[in-house]
Amino acid sequence: MRAYKPKDDVQKKPYYTDRFWVAPQVPxxxxxxxxxxxxxxxxxxxxxxxxxxxxxxxxxxxxxxxxxxxxxxxxxxxxxxxxxxxxxxxxxxxxxxxxxxxxxxxxxxxxxxxxxxxxxxxxxxxxxxxxxxxxxxxxxxxxxxxxxxxxxxxxxxxxxxxMPYDWQGFPLRKSYPLQGDEFAQWYEVDKIYGKEARDIIGPELRDTARIDRYDSERFARLGHEVPRGAEVKDDDPINPQEYQEEGGVFLIKKLKKESSVVIDDPQR
Amino acid sequence: MAQQPNRLRPFFENISYEREDNELVVNFGPQHPSAHGQLRLMLHLQQEQIVKAHPDIGYLHRGMEKMAENMIYNEFMPTTDRMDYIASSSNNYGFALAVEKLIGLEVPRRAKVIRMMILEINRLMSHLFWLATTALDIGAMTIFLYAFREREYLMDIMEGYCGARLTHAAIRIGGVPLDIQPDFLEQLRTFLGKLPQNIKDYEDLLDENRIWRMRMEGVGYISKEMALSWGCTGPMLRASGVAWDIRKEEPYELYDEVEFRVPWSDKGDNFARYRIYMEEMRESAKILYQCIDMYEKCVRDGETELMAHAPKYISAPKLDIMTQNYSLMQHFVLVTQGMRPPVGEVYVPTESPKGELGYYINSQGGPYPYRLKLRAPSFWHTGILTDLLPGHYIPDVVSIIGTTNIVFGEVDR
Structure with a gap:
């Protein structure tokens, strides 16, 4: 059975308090x-x-x-x-x-x-x-x-x-969770798009450190993208970004191969 | 009359034009460069004159008081930086002092001197920033560049001390984490040597400047009664004829040992506030010189303690933690569980650059404060706009907001 958690005080609780600890008083x-x-x-x-x-x-x-x-x-x-x-x-x-x-x-x-x-x-x-x-x-x-x-x-x-005029609930009460209640979590979505858009838009991402590896809209993961909505497998290949120089610079149109020198040794 | 967007009449979403009584309602902000943050002012205008002003705040509300109730005391320290982010150490200090009073700690003298230096550097930074932005709002671009140049030196000094330029977190409950860096005093002396001339330069540019005086003199008059009633503190109160400075009247740290004046004026207008900011910079410089002497005396006397010795609340010095088992255990408990101050409550006011910054802490003996109320001066300095703006003209709004020196991290918390 899950431990009972009181609803009227959802503030963070100390995870350990000594059995015999008596709090001193400010005189x-x-x-x-x-x-x-x-x-x-x-x-x-x-x-x-x-x-x-x-x-x-x-x-x-x-x-x-x-x-x-x-x-x-x-x-x-x-x-x-x-x-x-x-x-x-x-x-x-x-x-x-x-x-x-x-x-x-x-x-x-x-x-x-x-x-x-x-x-x-x-x-x-x-x-x-x-x-x-x-x-x-x-x-x-x-x-x-x-x-x-x-x-x-x-x-x-x-x-x-x-808080906004149409807010519901009183944030500093002990019964109000730190992350906000359901109204708070869906406030913008409900107000702008309506309740039915909740499933489409999804909950707000609150973990600021989260990196979605396969999201093609993130600049931080260049080279690892898959198309949006594509099924993601563990053995997906890494798609390194290709530079056009690797296949030759196509803007040089009058290149004479026979008179040009290919440098094999860059330390030459 | 409600507007209908149609082809014949343009629809402006932020202007509602009432033809009947000729009153125009203009939304000033929430995104407006001279609002110094997210301030939405609903201004009811008769021609150019404001008849009613309604400040609307909360655009930067992060629920710091709620956060504080879910954090251990030391954890909350960096969060206080984000209140008045122009002078963040003064917020750190107010919180540290409140917890120290709650516990009943005495901070070592050397730490007190360092704290005072940091506080006064922050005051200078804040006042220079105020001067720069206000002058920029009025149109004096040159001052902005000069004042930011001086502020940059101070930020470099702070960066040398704590590694951060804006959100310092440079003060701990029970003292300071670090001694000042070797070239701190030298840099500070160099800066203070130049400061009087710099302030004089600003004054030469502004004091007799016709535009500056026209925009400042007689504008934004706050009477003594109004300032007291609205809970104005700091330069706002001192410009209205009450020479009340908490550093002087209810001294904390070593402010009773240093010599400084409390500039005040009974004019109550923007120009009086401007003069007070300038004079306060001079007084801060004076305090800093005395702090340098006090610090050097501490060094000569061999006072090396930087943190108070209170094993129940404060971790031992790093050397002890690394070498002594008991200190390590203590440190582990204090970091994972947090200190547990005694049951009781405390309200501690300090004189931040903006005014009276007070921390009310109600502790029930747990590692998290049961209730923490942040009394930020800017909150009421924004509220007073309701009574202050009516009767003024639109261009005055900018200069009045400028001289109230409100910072929205502090207003909304």
Whole structure:
């Protein structure tokens, strides 16, 4: 029987992991260890419910309720002077806990601090757009939708950004194979020629190192061609390319054989 | 009104002409020499003026984040080259630094100095390339030839170091793979000796050039609020009145030991950005001179380490691998299975020539990153065109795209 492979996570898996191996942790520090962050967090706690907060690699990480996201980011921007939204994206935890993790990476220039605001949402749960606060969220949220299928409410132009508009599936989900699903593999053929052309055109050649020895359209195999579509056998002769000089240069019309000399010894 | 191709009216597939409101929609790209890559801009025009711009990207999308999730950490390093391929080492460096922070590695000093030299050489290469192509777009062909000549010297230096001219992969997680070649410092000094005069030559050609100033001054104005809101970084932000340079404000490597200025301007237009690029080249040269001194001091002090010593994550030096059994075993495991950083996440910003290049890595303790987000500056510098282009005229599009310095390997990733 074939080994069972889960469908919800088709990412590459390590082929060997020691039985007793325990992964170490990147240390998390209490927010109180940093004055600036402690003050920010205290101000935040007065207004919102904070699920978890710690400092990891010099940046504060704050977990909030997904319903608060707009208000929290607004609070960060207007009250705590975090003036840039550097990054915004999602992490796929659907296989493990059926949720997406959304993170907002914020930067305060006068405090020289960076904060990551995080939250968990269910697969079909929509979040509020923060595009009204930071214009950079316009494209980030589009990218997040494009890659993960996370829905964003009140976004001015919620279309795919990197993939084509008519794409199906969300490429950065763990359930999406690296080589693409069936839709992805036949996308161009289906779109340009229609589904019925799949058999005629055939699948895309993905092995870039593949050399088709008997394909007459390849310049790399000169001398080994057979006509296209011909049956190929193992004992096919090599057809070396013939040069016209071997049979004499036919452009010399007035050659007098009796007065010309044939040089047998090229070292002469 | 939809067009019908017939004999009486010519059919242009990329122009739709709306007679009712006199608005013309022009597709700028995706194949356009001054788009600096695969950028499709849908421009709604009233006469010559743009009323609405809609940048469409994704023509160079290779799914690097997905690829990263299916690769061991060291394997991903050459892939990062293909982001900002004009200054590829800065991408390598950002990734290496992020993984080092995740692991908690300290890189040897000599490697740090070499990395800084490589980074600044890349910054110079990128800025020279920017100057060349932008000037070419505006019509100043001479600058293109001069700037490419200087960039060629730098590429030769990089080729001497790592064998590649464009996609260097010259930095490893934990240090650098090689020491600099014997004539590296000599070549660099020769280049830096000529650079001030070269920059002055460019400025002589451009600064008081009537055409250049007309195309640049007052065009493409980005206010401070707009730049911050759109997540602009690097020269785009500094030209809009925010003197924010990550090398200065959140120093990494040895940037807190070198002396340099952060050029900034509050003009916010194309010309301000041009001036900042020129000044940054001078500052890079200054940093490079200091790096040369630091490197020579490292040599005098006998600091020879180039890679961090962390047997769990980093292979031992080649000599150890070939002579010691344990190092060989370690190396075998690290190459076949890959290193397994601790469970945790990290976001590391670095100042690449284009702006803030950030790597967000979420590790679940496996040999592949669970999630890797590439925060490329050009992505938002392209997005800002939506708000920046309306009100400008068609010829300004070219100069604005030029000064935003977008590279599509980075936008689409």
């Amino acid at each position: 998390k520090y209490d927010v109180e260890t940093d004055e600036v962050f402690a003050k920010d967090l205290a101000a935040l706690k007065e207004k919102f419910e904070i699920l978890e907060a710690y400092i990891q690699v010099e940046q504060m990480v704050v977990y909030i309720n997904p319903e608060d996201n707009f208000e929290v980011i607004k609070f960060f921007k207007e009250e705590l002077s975090y003036d840039q939204l550097s990054e915004l994206s999602a992490i796929d935890w659907l296989a493990k806990r059926g949720e997406f993790e959304i993170f907002y990476q914020l930067l305060s220039m006068n405090k020289r601090k960076r904060v990551r605001v995080k939250m968990y949402i269910k697969e079909d749960q929509a979040i509020e757009s923060v595009e009204k606060l930071f214009r950079s969220a316009d494209w980030s949220e589009r990218e997040m939708y494009d890659m993960f299928g996370v829905k964003v409410n009140n976004h001015p132009f919620m279309k795919r950004i990197l």
